[in-house]
Amino acid sequence: MPTTTTVASSPDETVAEITRQKLQLSLSTPLASEETPLVVSQSKSHKRFGLRSLFAQFFTSEFRVRLRRIAPWLISGGILGLNLVMHAPTFVLGACIAGLTVQIVKAIIKSNPLCQRIWQTLLEKAGIPEHKLPWMAVCFGSGAWLAAALPSHALFFQAAEEYVQTIFAGANTGGGAAGVDGLIPLLFGTLRVIFVLYIGIALVRVINAFRNDEDWQTAARIPLITVLCIVIGDALSTLIVT
Structure with a gap:
């Protein structure tokens, strides 16, 4: 701000005028830079609090309930992978x-x-809705899985x-159990037949319940x-034995 110079009549008036000008200059200057670290520290504290609240949201009761629900699927998927x-x-x-190829093609199409x-x-010429493409990809992947499997699997x-x-x-060498080699395939074959029959009966029950508007x-x-337990047990036994 502009300052006016006045001619002082005495030394006391000169000192008072100089003091008044210094006071005006001190009031017109901005705040010192020493107070800026306080703002930075406050922003850092806010960031820390934000990270803490973000991590705290992952350990809420709702997140734990969801984790318990999807934990079996995560474990089975990890074992299968x-x-x-x-x-x-x-x-x-x-x-x-x-x-990776599908993601690149999608990015090119969207851009x-x-x-x-x-x-x-x-899609219109083929008569395929776009929302059915993921299901078709899953079916194709299931068929490709069978192509990579061996007959023993x-x-x-x-x-x-x-x-x-x-x-x-070595049980047949002693002559005491000559039918062990034929008993073991019969036992495992019986277990497989029981498992297939159980799946068929359960599938029929589910279809009937759906037709009758039941649960x-x-x-x-x-x-x-x-x-799911049978598949996981088979995968674990294969990993342990081999």
């Missing part, structure tokens, strides 16, 4: 390449309006049966858990 990596690495590599129009035209507990046969292989989800819960 480990089994595929160990016994079918070519299939896993092909699935990864196919997924270009011309590609979007061409894609919609192809079609039987449950095949590795366990071979392991039991190797254990009792078919409750009817399908126990068979689904049973099948």
Whole structure:
């Protein structure tokens, strides 16, 4: 702000005028830079509090309930993925390449309006709704899975049966148990037949419950858990034996 110079008549008036000018300059200047670290520290404290609240949201009761619900699926998926990596690495590599290719194609289609129009035209000519494409991909992946499997993988507990046969292989040498080699395949074959019959009966019950407008989800819960346990047990036995 502009200052006016006045001619002082005495030394006391000169000192008073200089003091008044210094006071005006001190009031007109902005705040010192020493107070800025306080603002930075406050922002850091806010960031820390935000991170704490973010991590606290992951350990709420609702998150724990959801984690308990999806924990069996995560465990079974991890075991199945480990089994595929160990016994079918070519299939896993092909699935990864196919997924990466699909993501690249989707990014190209979404980034270009011309590609979007061409894609919609192809879907309309083929008569395929866009929301059904993921289900078709899942069905195709299931069929590709069967192409990567060997005939022995079609039987449950095949590795366990071979392991039991190797254990009792020396039983025939003593002459005391001549029918052990024929009893073990019969035992495992009976277990497989019982399992297939159980799946068929459970499937018929679920279909009938759905047709009669009954609670078919409750009817399908126990068979689904049973099948999941059998599959996980087969994968674990294969990993342990091999």
